[in-house]
Amino acid sequence: MDKLKDIILKYQLGDFDINQLKDNLYPELNKFRGKNNNKNVVMYSYKVSKYDHVNSHEINRIEHSISSIRNFNKEIPIYLFCDNIDIIPEHFGTEYNTDIICMDSDGFDHNMLNAWSIHRWYNMKYFMDGNYNILYVDSDTIFYNDVNYLFDTYCSSDIYGREERGFRHCPITGSSKHIRLNLDLVDACIYASGGKGHVYKYCCGVLLLNNNLHKSIVSRLDELTEIMSNLKENKMLNPIPNIRILDQYAIWIMLSRIGAKCGLFGIQDVTHSYLETKHEEYLNPIILHYTTMDEQKFAKSDYRFNNLVRDVSEKGHEIDPYSVVA
Numbered sequence: 001m002d003k004l005k006d007i008i009l010k011y012q013l014g015d016f017d018i019n020q021l022k023d024n025l026y027p028e029l030n031k032f033r034g035k036n037n038n039k040n041v042v043m044y045s046y047k048v049s050k051y052d053h054v055n056s057h058e059i060n061r062i063e064h065s066i067s068s069i070r071n072f073n074k075e076i077p078i079y080l081f082c083d084n085i086d087i088i089p090e091h092f093g094t095e096y097n098t099d100i101i102c103m104d105s106d107g108f109d110h111n112m113l114n115a116w117s118i119h120r121w122y123n124m125k126y127f128m129d130g131n132y133n134i135l136y137v138d139s140d141t142i143f144y145n146d147v148n149y150l151f152d153t154y155c156s157s158d159i160y161g162r163e164e165r166g167f168r169h170c171p172i173t174g175s176s177k178h179i180r181l182n183l184d185l186v187d188a189c190i191y192a193s194g195g196k197g198h199v200y201k202y203c204c205g206v207l208l209l210n211n212n213l214h215k216s217i218v219s220r221l222d223e224l225t226e227i228m229s230n231l232k233e234n235k236m237l238n239p240i241p242n243i244r245i246l247d248q249y250a251i252w253i254m255l256s257r258i259g260a261k262c263g264l265f266g267i268q269d270v271t272h273s274y275l276e277t278k279h280e281e282y283l284n285p286i287i288l289h290y291t292t293m294d295e296q297k298f299a300k301s302d303y304r305f306n307n308l309v310r311d312v313s314e315k316g317h318e319i320d321p322y323s324v325v326a
Contacts, residue, residue, distance in 0.1 A: 004028045026152060035155040036211060038131040042069060042147060044139065045081040045120040047103070047110075051318045053310075055087055060307045061139035063089075066096045068143040076147060081123040083110075101126060107221055113232040114247035120204070121251070122221060124214040134214055138205040140295060142288045149286055150208060150269065157263030158213045159255065161202035162272040162289070164245060169200060169264055172273055182239070186249075189237040193227075195256030200263075202255075204248050206270055206289050216258050217251075224254055244320070274298040292320055 007028060011021045044062060049055050066078060078096065082088055083103040092098045101123070108122040109115065120136055127134060133151055154160040163170040168183050175182075186201065209217075217224070227250040230236040240249045255262065267278045274290040274297060275283065290298040299308035312319060 038133045040133050040151045041077045043079050043136045045123050048084045065141045072146040113228045118247040134209045136207045145286045158211050158260040160208040160263045163201050164203040167201040185239045189239045190256050193253050197259045199252050199255045
């Protein structure tokens, strides 16, 4: 405590410049935040589409995302899992120092409900040996600062994310028709399905898993598979009208059953659309999760992302069969 006070006072008195403050402050601050010594890694996971244009677009997304990490951090390990690594350009490994890993299909049913997105959890088996903090990100993300800031700042809870659109802690959208009852019904269904503690209703597009939480999830993948099977066959309580996020509902159940300590990213640091009000004047998040819904607006905002502009009206169902892409 005394050392932390001394650092702050030196900066306030002008004895430290901004770089000296950073060098001295963060090692001490991290101790109070409870930062662990696990290895920090960034993870992507992509299941190849049957449509070539979707795969080509996804490769463009992933390259934008990975290259933006490397703009600020050359060292952090990046892993890209894919069920067909032949579609991944060679320079992803050589230029961006990315580990390309063939998707582990052991125990994963490629015909399960939401197979297009739920594979991320099965690929985390790769990290069972060793101690890790894992930042999972979808491809529709851009980094505007050093990713290590998230690992350093968001470390006191087991998991961090942003809530899915429309849920209680999401500032983007709301509803006036029985919204609180409907949200409480989701909680009730989670508890009725074996949940033991409160969980935020995370969008799984950007998630930080600390304290080896992934090991607890991987050890219960059979449960996750069973949940998805029961949802597919309408054999369990389901308060979610949107089929495209049922894999997320399954994870909310799993996190509650495990008793994970849950936290939220600040909207200053991680967005869940383009643009959120917080960043309308000055776009400076750590991660911009621009989302498929807002991708075209984002792509047209900056010439660097012109290769993300596409005709979503003609091939919208192929792009996202579960929702209308605007």
